[in-house]
Amino acid sequence: MNLFADIRSLVLDSLATLVSEGTLPDGLSLDAVTVEPPRDPAHGDMATNAAMVLAKPAKMKPRDIAEALAAKLADDTRIASAEVAGPGFLNLRLAPSVWQGVVGAVLQAGTAYGRSDMGRGSRVNVEYVSANPTGPLHVGHTRGAVFGDALASLLDYAGHDVTREYYINDGGAQVDVLARSVYLRYLEALGQEVAFEDGTYPGDYLIPVGEALAEAKGDAWVGQPEEVWLEEARSFATDAMMELIRTDLAALGVKMDVFFSEKSLYGTGRIEAAIEDLRAKGLIYRGVLEPPKGKTPEDWEPREQTLFRSTAHGDDVDRPIMKSDGGWTYFAPDIAYHYDKVSRGFDALIDVFGADHGGYVKRMKAAVSALSEGRVPLDIKLTQLVRLFKNGEPFKMSKRAGTFVTLRDVVDQVGPDVTRFVMLTRKNDAPLDFDFDKVLEQSRENPVFYVQYAHARVMSVLRRAAEAGIACDDATLAEADLGGLDHEAELAVARKLAEWPRLVETAARTNEPHRVAFYLYELAGDFHALWNRGNDVHGLRFIQEGDAAASQSKMALARAVSVVISAGLGILGVTPAQEMR
């Protein structure tokens, strides 16, 4: 149920009636007609711009249309009043019974209340994290992981068929570096003195991997050249790293559907097939690129290379797909990977990258556009930096200084729920401040606490009502008489609940899960406001002494709030708090 959609249908029906009566001309396009909540609640519950959008095509004055429409709408029992305002807005006030109906609808549907079938039939692939398998995930990955996971859940909630995917960069030179580093740890485990030079990973996390290798291999690789051990060490090490990464992700509550290996593209003809597809479209050629203007590298010299004509699909320059030594550039397997995604039949692709990969957006979009011949849209969401603070003081991450902060550090310190919520309290393309102390503070300025507290309050009042012998299970509340919910503070909460389905669709359409977090904060705010009014106005308390029926109607509202909070937190991957400690 989406109240805004319902009322919009009503407006469209009324307009159709006006057409059939000859008040409005035939053949008007009604696409631009919207029904939305006005910014200023004093303007009513909903407003439609119908009169203004139709004025020009209908060759009528906006106010004339608005008045005719108002008269029609007033016939509907749901409409308490319809007033023409401003340049031709039609402000609608809905009967209290409509808002009470929203509460009933929430309780009937449960956490499915805001589900949408907007994405019905649409298969979406969300690729996120995709960190190199060379070490543990750090805070930057954490944001991408949370964002991607919440986005995937949001799209699922909006009716899409979602696949969560991780691309393992296990095919490039960095995994050779990993293998050599692990080899050093292997020697170390066998008692040798080793030195970690530039171009190796000195992290402690490789020590157990080296030990495991020593356990498995004994001294068979000691003193042997790379040809003997490199390949096996590589696969042993990447497996170990992926195990580590999977464990980290699990600690955060992230579970992928597919782990896609870059390595699986090599030596199997899959890269060649993707490039061949582009070649058949006339998009592969040999050529020489212009040096970048303004900042010419000292060692620049013109060189002929194999290029992808990405400019034919919106990129700024064509991109090399082959190195001068004949090997593929990193871009080639990326193309092949997206070719694979396209051929798996997805209707839309989403990539979540760190902001430092912003330079690859255009070329990836160009590749997907070319490979799918424009059929499959690729949206790339960039997550900005996370700035870390401790007690208001910023601190820099440095591997050397040992202040490198991993995903695991964050989760272990503040827990997965807080981590996830906080990561979504900012738009993905805005930098995020993460203060280890403030995120645990119990105050209004901390949205995590504020939302959880609202949910816990509902749970608490339900428990107390049950102790007082008032039936307040969901089935009972769903059938409760809600006629008594007519106070302004109560209706405000119901109005907020009515916005939920609409918000889900907007958030899903824009691929912006942070909207859910902000909505929950607002809903919690309205609920806390109502709760606080109970201090002065005893008639607004949820438990009405000696009046089970009144208590039940009020607790139906409270329960509806907790259901929507629960649904929203579910999308964010956060567990609703049953009580605060």
Next chain:
RNA sequence: GCACCCAUAGCUCAGCUGGAUAGAGUGUCGCCCUCCGAAGGCGAAGGUCGUAGGUUCGAAUCCUACUGGGUGCGCCA
């Protein structure tokens, strides 16, 4: 030099993909707890939405040009 992202209250940020007098938190100021739901509550002040044009009934939102900040820019992934 080019591309992408960002610029909204003193501070941190929302703004529902073009709607009315631009919102919230925090900070500032003024009220409110001997008691019943204060890990607080009510109210006030605070803005040329970076600048200048344009599109139209209507712009923080779309377009153009600037200013300032971030990111990236052939054979590293």
